[in-house]
Amino acid sequence: MTSLTAIINGRLVDPVTNTEDITNIFLDETGMVVGLGYVPEEDAVTSEVIDLKGKYIISNIIDSHVSLREPGEEDKETLATASKAALSGGITLLISTPDTHPIIDTPEMVSFIHGRRKESSLVPIYPLGALSKNMSGLELAELYLMSDAGAVGFTDGNSLEHTGLMRHALHYSSDLDRPVIITPEDPLLSQNGVMNEGSVSTVLGLKGIPAESEEVRLSRDIKLLERFGGFLHVFPVTTRATVDLIRKAKARGLSITCGTAPHYLMFDESDIEGYDPIYKCRPPLRTRDDIEALIEGISDGTIDILASHHQPHTIDGKRTDFVSAEYGMSGIDTFLPSVITALVHRRAVPLPLIAKLLSTNPKRIFRLKKPGVAINTKPSFTVIDTKTEMSVDQAGFGSKSKLSPFHGMGLVGWPVMTIIDGKILWRRTPRFC
Amino acid sequence: MKISSSKSLLALRFLNSEQLLRLINSALELKKSFTENQHPRSLSGQTILNLFFEPSTRTRVSFETAVKRLGGSSVALNLESSSVKKGETLFDTIKNLDAMGFDGIVVRHRHAGVPHFVDNTLGVPVINAGDGFNEHPSQGLLDVFTMIEKQGTVTGKNVLILGDILHSRVARSNIWALKTLGANVFVAGPPTLIPAGIEHMGAIVVPDLAKAIPHMDFINVLRIQYERQDLGYFPTVREYRDRFGLTLDRLQHAKPTVNILHPGPINRGIEIDSDVADGPHNVILDQVANGVIVRMAILQQLLSKGGTA
Known part of the structure; x- marks a missing residue:
């Protein structure tokens, strides 16, 4: 029995179908999407449930x-x-x-x-x-x-x-x-x-x-x-x-x-x-x-x-x-x-x-072969909060270069979670969910 | 970065007419007291740094003289940009000099915005002695001061600025101050040397120099810099003189009261002929004399104890 990470209630933005439907994503321990749907699967053994209510998902x-x-x-x-x-x-x-x-x-x-x-x-x-x-x-x-x-x-x-x-x-x-x-x-x-x-x-x-x-x-x-x-x-x-x-x-x-x-x-x-x-x-x-x-x-x-x-x-x-x-x-x-x-x-x-x-x-x-969020793939995607305004503080940049014209400006559309090849590699702290 | 500063004189653009007239009136008083040898020693005990990243004779000596007459002392530092390039950053240069404890800094640089950077970085008053093509506020003020001295006012007067407007900080400082004080400002020169959007500054571009000259109360002739020719702004000095040089012939139909100004140094026989430069309408040496007085007024206002900027 594998333990799954359930990422639920996020709206998956799909530029092909032009939709933003709520999609539940189930990742196994290797980062593979093993379940994808609108209703959480009852029999899944989940190690963690991440509720993305009100958040959006864009892949790659x-x-x-x-x-x-x-x-x-x-x-x-x-x-x-x-x-x-x-x-x-x-x-x-x-x-x-x-x-x-x-x-x-x-x-x-x-x-x-x-x-x-x-x-x-x-x-x-x-x-x-x-x-x-x-x-x-x-x-x-x-x-x-x-x-x-x-x-x-x-x-x-x-x-x-x-x-x-x-x-x-x-x-x-x-x-x-x-x-x-x-x-x-x-x-x-x-x-x-x-x-x-x-x-x-x-x-x-x-x-x-x-x-x-x-x-x-x-x-x-x-x-x-x-x-x-x-x-x-x-x-x-x-x-x-x-x-x-x-x-x-x-x-x-x-x-x-x-x-x-x-x-x-x-x-x-x-x-x-x-x-x-x-x-x-x-x-x-x-x-x-x-x-x-x-x-x-x-x-x-x-x-x-x-x-x-x-x-x-x-x-x-x-x-x-x-x-x-x-x-x-x-x-x-x-x-x-x-x-x-x-x-x-x-x-x-x-x-x-x-x-x-x-x-x-x-x-x-650039002919990049990167899968979207689909069954049997290890997708890369970003969870985005499109509502909360936060002020840019260049001192907190990951980049060495802390020189931004946006410094001090209030921006919306901040990422809250970054998943690469099915692995959650970054989450905003304090955690939003 | 701030665009204007209360402790410094970076530009005439942001001074209102009251502020301009206060400086001009204080210069008038200084001139009067100076002729009576009773001018104040209001910079006594203060040391001013003349920081010139670009060669200058007139402006530097004028500031030095102004400081000396007010009882202060000055230190002159000529840093050609090339020698600065080799070593430390501009930031380090000015922080180091500031650590020596000057009371004020007069700065000239070939880049627009350097005095703003110095003002923003240091706590002492900064006087812009010319930054790139941006402004030369003390020159603008001494030009206006000389015009007022000669004809009582600039309000309603017609002023023509003639020559290389594109590369002229003198033109910009003149335009800002003259427009604020209610003069009509005209500019003329080869189209290549009239900068884009100059009309947004309130200047009117003169299409026909001959037709404009009879209406002018003042003509401020700008120096033509030979090196500009390399970039093809105009073909030859000879052709420039033929089209835009201020010759006796061109002045024939001018008002008898017209005054001719030039910020110097003059290229005789190029932008202005000798018989005009030395003629009865010229006020060029008055400008130089007034330059010291106006700079005294600026220094006094920014630096004298109890003075207000």
């Missing part, structure tokens, strides 16, 4: 764009600390960027990350490989070999400056079915800009990055995609025109997907008024109208995914003036509640769409 929440700094900058973050942040942040899978020291641009480096992950992280971490060797933009990296070693996509950050090599990158990888991920920006148009160009940058005397910097480069890459094939994933998109470019490219049947990050939904350029470096990110915070365009893109399916764009720094990266400060913010710990606050709480976006953005769409884009 993925943060698909995080910079983890290991190897090379372990003072900022490690796989272990990022994993801790993910568990208490309700994230069951991370996809890491290759911008480490050394850069992840070979199958050996991809294997190294997988090995380090097994040693130090309870949360699965899948690396992205560099698109070009040493991210230099001069020669393509070994995309197929890295894919074989477990890289789930390729990125140099920005798309390649060299238009011809960018053409080859897309064309060469066109039968690989792994995304080339770009953060489009024309550096000659951005020059030394540090924030969105407009009346706010003019008032503050800070050099602006025009929205067109993103749009001009993306227009080029969409042309290349259209002619030479490949799979382009754009992250993060921040402007109205960018969303529109991608909407039209999708309508023409191109293999293009995109995502944005929660800070682009919650903050705009006017937040930089006090020169607070916490708001410094690249691409920069844009305008309220751009936020509206992002929300429209999320609602109509143009925007496929959300990811935190976690870029950890030590205090020194931000304890300086705005121009000297580093770009980016700590995002894993607040990812889930910031998404739910921005979209569900403020914009009444339904939870099944949230599950698409955080789970099924990134699974599809």
Whole structure:
């Protein structure tokens, strides 16, 4: 006789059927789902009954764009600390960027990350490989070999400056079915800009990055995609025109997907008024109208995914003036509640769409074979309290980087339990049930 | 981070007309007492740090002179940004200097927002002596002070700021103060050097310089920095002068009472011709003289014992 864990009365958010039905989940000691239904089974011998009344369950929440700094900058973050942040942040899978020291641009480096992950992280971490060797933009990296070693996509950050090599990158990888991920920006148009160009940058005397910097480069890459094939994933998109470019490219049947990050939904350029470096990110915070365009893109399916764009720094990266400060913010710990606050709480976006953005769409884009909550699987899922507001305290982050623009803000949508491969690996304390 | 501070002078943007006029009136009084050699020694026993991360002659000497005349002493530290880069962080630099116990810090830096960071990090009063393209409040005040001295008021007057508005902290401080005091502010220059959304600051972009000049009571000519050319803001200095240089020819139809200002240093034959810079309308050296007086007024208000900010 096996002893079961009964997780009852939670509402399982299913983006495929568009439902949020109460589902009882029975896990055996190995984490296998042995019972699934609306009524608890009478004959089950349960070691623990967890009542999730009023809570929601989303399986396989993925943060698909995080910079983890290991190897090379372990003072900022490690796989272990990022994993801790993910568990208490309700994230069951991370996809890491290759911008480490050394850069992840070979199958050996991809294997190294997988090995380090097994040693130090309870949360699965899948690396992205560099698109070009040493991210230099001069020669393509070994995309197929890295894919074989477990890289789930390729990125140099920005798309390649060299238009011809960018053409080859897309064309060469066109039968690989792994995304080339770009953060489009024309550096000659951005020059030394540090924030969105407009009346706010003019008032503050800070050099602006025009929205067109993103749009001009993306227009080029969409042309290349259209002619030479490949799979382009754009992250993060921040402007109205960018969303529109991608909407039209999708309508023409191109293999293009995109995502944005929660800070682009919650903050705009006017937040930089006090020169607070916490708001410094690249691409920069844009305008309220751009936020509206992002929300429209999320609602109509143009925007496929959300990811935190976690870029950890030590205090020194931000304890300086705005121009000297580093770009980016700590995002894993607040990812889930910031998404739910921005979209569900403020914009009444339904939870099944949230599950698409955080789970099924990134699974599809990065070809991740992770089961949902089903009989005879060992699922990963997160239990979410969508009602209780809690104030963000960055001091309590799992991440080493305690630098968040959400610090002090009241957010809703906090995780209360994180289950990975059928095992409860984290529960909020004090326990909610 | 705070955008304005009561202990410091970071910007003119957040001063109301009463606060601006209080500073200007106190400068007028100082000027009067100074000519009678009876100005107060209100900074006696105080030491001011002049922290210049960017080269400056005029502003630094002007602040030093102002401190000295008020009976204080100053220490000047010139830290080119490149040498700072090699070593410690800005945070450590200013914390270390602060530990030496200065009564106030005058700071200039090529990045907008540095004085705000210093003000936020340290407890002492901070005076912004120019931060990037943001503000140069003491220059803005001395410009307005000089205008009022020459024509009695700026309210209702037409002021043209001519040149590189995009990279000018002087332009921004002028616009904020002049708009607050009820002047009409116009800007002119190559479209590439007029920043996006300048109209939100209350300035009117002049499409035709020749048509605008006859209506102006003041023309504040900004310095053209050669290095900007590399980025293609305009093709050549020669072409700039031809289109926007303040020449005698352009001044032909100006009001006889017009005053020409320039924050210095002047590029003669580029943004302003010598016969204009030395001509009867120019008040450029008055500005320099008034600079010391206005800085005395600022220092006194922020630092003198019993003074109110």
